[in-house]
Structures are given as C-alpha cells and as structure tokens.
Amino acid sequence: MASEDTAVVWFRRDLRVRDQPTFLAARERAGRALGLFVLDPTLLEPAGPRRTAFLYRCLRALDDDLGGRLLVVKGDPADVVPKIAKALGAGSVHVAADFGPYGRQRDEAVEKALGDVEFVRSGSPYVTEPGSITKSDGDPYKVFTPFSREWAKRIGDATPADTDAKTLSWMDPSDKDGGPRAVKVPDDPKLDAELPEAGEKAAREQWEAFVDEHLTDYDEMRDRPDRPGTSRMSVHLKYGTVHPRTLLADARGNGKGPTSFRNEICFRDFYAHVLWWFPRSARENFDPKFASMKLDTGKDAQQRFARWQEGRTGYPAIDAAMRQLSGEAWMHNRMRMAVASFLVKDLHLPWWWGATHFMNLLVDGDLASNQHGWQWAAGTGTDAAPYFRVFNPVTQGERFDPQGDYVRRWVPELAGIEGKKVHQPWKADEPPTDYPEPMVDHKAERQEALDRFNAL
Ligand code: FAD
Numbered sequence: 001m002a003s004e005d006t007a008v009v010w011f012r013r014d015l016r017v018r019d020q021p022t023f024l025a026a027r028e029r030a031g032r033a034l035g036l037f038v039l040d041p042t043l044l045e046p047a048g049p050r051r052t053a054f055l056y057r058c059l060r061a062l063d064d065d066l067g068g069r070l071l072v073v074k075g076d077p078a079d080v081v082p083k084i085a086k087a088l089g090a091g092s093v094h095v096a097a098d099f100g101p102y103g104r105q106r107d108e109a110v111e112k113a114l115g116d117v118e119f120v121r122s123g124s125p126y127v128t129e130p131g132s133i134t135k136s137d138g139d140p141y142k143v144f145t146p147f148s149r150e151w152a153k154r155i156g157d158a159t160p161a162d163t164d165a166k167t168l169s170w171m172d173p174s175d176k177d178g179g180p181r182a183v184k185v186p187d188d189p190k191l192d193a194e195l196p197e198a199g200e201k202a203a204r205e206q207w208e209a210f211v212d213e214h215l216t217d218y219d220e221m222r223d224r225p226d227r228p229g230t231s232r233m234s235v236h237l238k239y240g241t242v243h244p245r246t247l248l249a250d251a252r253g254n255g256k257g258p259t260s261f262r263n264e265i266c267f268r269d270f271y272a273h274v275l276w277w278f279p280r281s282a283r284e285n286f287d288p289k290f291a292s293m294k295l296d297t298g299k300d301a302q303q304r305f306a307r308w309q310e311g312r313t314g315y316p317a318i319d320a321a322m323r324q325l326s327g328e329a330w331m332h333n334r335m336r337m338a339v340a341s342f343l344v345k346d347l348h349l350p351w352w353w354g355a356t357h358f359m360n361l362l363v364d365g366d367l368a369s370n371q372h373g374w375q376w377a378a379g380t381g382t383d384a385a386p387y388f389r390v391f392n393p394v395t396q397g398e399r400f401d402p403q404g405d406y407v408r409r410w411v412p413e414l415a416g417i418e419g420k421k422v423h424q425p426w427k428a429d430e431p432p433t434d435y436p437e438p439m440v441d442h443k444a445e446r447q448e449a450l451d452r453f454n455a456l
Helices: 022-029 041-065 079-086 101-114 144-157 201-212 234-239 243-251 256-277 287-291 299-310 316-330 331-346 352-359 367-378 393-400 405-410 419-423 443-454
Strands: 006-011 033-041 070-074 092-095 116-122
Touching: 006 022, 006 079, 022 033, 022 092, 022 116, 033 041, 033 079, 041 070, 041 101, 041 234, 041 352, 079 101, 092 101, 101 299, 144 256, 201 234, 201 243, 243 256, 243 405, 256 367, 299 316, 299 331, 299 352, 316 331, 316 352, 316 393, 316 405, 316 419, 331 352, 331 367, 331 393, 331 443, 352 367, 393 419, 393 443, 405 419
Parallel strands: 006 033, 006 092, 033 070, 092 116
Antiparallel strands: none
16 A cells, blocks of 8 residues: 555664654654664674664664564665655655764765655754854854853753654554565674663663662762763663653753763763764864874784783773773773773874774764764863873772772772772782783873873
8 A cells, every 4th residue: 555645754863762753743744654774784884793783672672662563674775765665655754864974975865866755854863953053153163161051052942752652653564565675673693792771661761760869969970980870871872762852851950960961961962063063083183283193003002902902901990991891882981081091191002993992892882972082082182181181090990999899890800909909909918910910101101192292
C-alpha cells in the first residue's frame, strides 16, 4: 500500500521515543509513519566493536518500543532512503538535523536525491543548534565563557517535546512493496569490555538515579573518579537515548550542583559549535601556532605510546585510568584530562595519537567533544589550558583519589598498598615487583615540554 499519507521517520542519533520533535512534525503531515534506521558502512566501520555493539543494543530496544516495527536496512543513505520513500509513496522524511562534517554532507545528498519528497529537519542532538550562537557581529565564539552566557539565555526555550511511541501510528515494514531489503539488527561483535546498559529505558533509569543521589552534590563530587558522582549520560547523549533538553528540565535552579551540571551540557554544545565553524579542528591544531611544535614520533615514541595505552606507565592514577578505558569503554573526565596531559607533556607525543586511541575505545566517543577535549589538554585548542599548565600525575591522584580506591580498583598489582601511599608505590617499604617504575621523570619532562613550547 503506497500513500502520500505516510511519513518516514529516519532515526540516527536520536534512538528514543520521548522528547522527539521529529514525531510531532511527522504527525502534522501524515496519518502513519515508517520508523527507519540505516546501517551506513561509512559510520559503522570507524565505530569499532564497542560503539557498534552499543548501537545494536539501542536499535533492539527502540524496535521493542515501536512494537517490532523498526525497519533496518543497510547501505548508502543517499541511495536507500529515497528508494524507501518512493516504495511507500511517502510525502516526507523526518530527521533530527546532524551537524557533524559527514552528517551534513550525507543529508544534503539525501535531500537532493529525494526530489519532491520533503526532507524535514526537526531539532538536533543539542540544546542549541550548532552555528546558531554567534557574537553580535556574526563571528563564532572561540572562548567558552562568553558562549555560555549566550547559551544560558536560550535554555529557557528548551522544553522537552511531549511524545512517546503512541504519538504516531507505526506501519508494519513488511507492508512495504519493493525498495531495499529489511535486515535483522546484526548480532553484537565480540567484545573485550563491559558496556553500560543500552536503550532509552536504561538511560532514564540511570538519569533518575543520578538526580536522586548525586545531582545536588555534583559540583563537589564531579572531580572524584573514586566515586559515582557523575551522570554517565555521555553515551546516552551520543546515541540520543536521551535528549539534553530532558536533562536540563530536571537540572534547574541556582543550586551549585545543577548549575555546574548545566555548564557541562553547555560544553557539549560549545564543542559542537566549534566543530561546525571549524571542521578542520577535528584533525589539526585549532591554534596553528603549534604546527611547528617539536613532537616525538619515532620508534621509541611508539613504545612509550604502547605503555600509555596499556596502563603501564608506572604512574598509578594514569594507569588506573587507561585500564578503566580498556575495561569499561569509559573514563572519568578528570582522568581524561590527566592522561591527555601526560601523553602530550610528559611523553611529548602528538595529541591526535591519544585522541584516536580514545575514539577506538570509548563507548561515548564523540568527534566534537573528544577532539576538542584533547586539544584543550594539549594547549592547542579553543581557550585551552595554557600550555605551561602541566598536570602532575602523582598530585592529581592524591587530590582526586585521596584514599587510593580508584587506583586499587583498576591496578590489582597495587592492591596491597593502603591509602594514598598507593600513588607513589616506589616509596613503599616493599614496592611491588610486578608493577613498573615510573617510565619518565615528571619534573624533567615538564621542563622539556616547557622548553619545546618556548622554542615555538
Ligand atoms: P557528567 O560529568 O555527568 O557530565 C554531563 C554531560 O556533560 C556529559 O555526559 C557530557 O555530555 C557533557 N560534558 C561533560 N564534560 C564535558 C566536556 N569537558 N566536554 C564536552 N562535554 C562534556 N565526552 C564525550 O561525550 N565523548 C568523548 O569522546 C569525550 N572525549 C573527551 C576527551 C578528553 C581528552 C576530555 C578531557 C574530555 C572528553 N569528553 C568526552 C568530555 C567528558 O570527559 C565526558 O563527557 C564525561 O566524562 C562523560 O561522563 P559523564 O556523562 O558522567 O559526565
């Protein structure tokens, strides 16, 4: 049955049924909807097994929420989406706008190939659409704080859309005549990490537990990797199993916890804006001055990189964090900053080596937040940490993991050293024989980093 009265809702980074502006736009135009997801090899290949498995799990959960009516197909969206719309005689295709470099190009190609079929963008994965906040002269913000003031003026408008699975009448995909073949969501690839629970329901439960137990103290506890003080919403924001509007609706008020939480959500929008304005910053130093910075890239550098990746640097807090990344596909924000500083300023390696390793292993790996987080730590990005700010790997541990619990959880070789002494095992009465000595002298490497910077 083909009908102008059909709308296609093409899910991408919005794998949920609540707070879904696309549903409202589709309902205005059509009596029934086809829910679609396209397995696009261009996006799947670089995602790696962890994000791929998480995506598949989200798709199975979404399919359940739609009563088993999600159509999954494989191929180039510019090819398959118009074919499906044509097979249905659909009048419109609905998406949440994508602002990433590839997503923008892909959507332009799909829109063109759709011809007369309307391509309707409603909302985006962000609170404010990337590119929408500029200085009064139209120039982009390159510094976070003034951006955040403008952003704060807008968030009052960010009311969640009132939708659920019943907002639309979902057609059975097997009623479709012709067009690309439906495929089953593939089995999960083989995994070497414990992933968080996927899907919208899991996102909601995780969020509600955070609001009940940790939001009020978020400002105080957000820097403590030894405590469960952060929301763990990053992966859900990445796949859109929750929208940041929904989070902001709960994180209102002037309390320190909610205020600080909103600030972090603003960082996410800020980096998406930066990527929109300066797509090259995903690959190159945002500040071109650093192009001539001396970096180590030879065989010895690669060996140092391998020790960092494996969590065998001899600095317990750094090693705990790198092993958390391997084991959980996630790392605490404080430790992301510390291990990034260590890679760039203690080991003198290119920040993009570290950024690529993160993107390979993080289940929340996100181009805008990751690349700009790395550039911040490397001192090469937008209002980056000044280059001379070098994190001390021992004092970071002592300050933010004051009892050493985080280290002992992830570095079992050090389980026998009590309290914060675990951050300097080489000073223990009997240093463990199966844990390495620090691979570099932090004081000397800090000086080396500063000398290289001064030589620019
Ligand atoms: P919470 O502390 O609960 O924060 C709530 C939300 O705010 C997060 O889920 C996230 O969406 C956003 N947020 C928090 N801090 C930042 C920040 N510094 N920049 C941008 N958004 C932020 N975040 C990613 O989502 N994907 C990445 O690939 C990523 N790579 C990073 C790499 C480096 C080197 C650094 C320093 C930071 C990176 N971040 C990244 C930001 C941050 O570390 C994570 O968002 C955060 O640790 C996720 O845990 P959470 O959800 O419990 O955070």
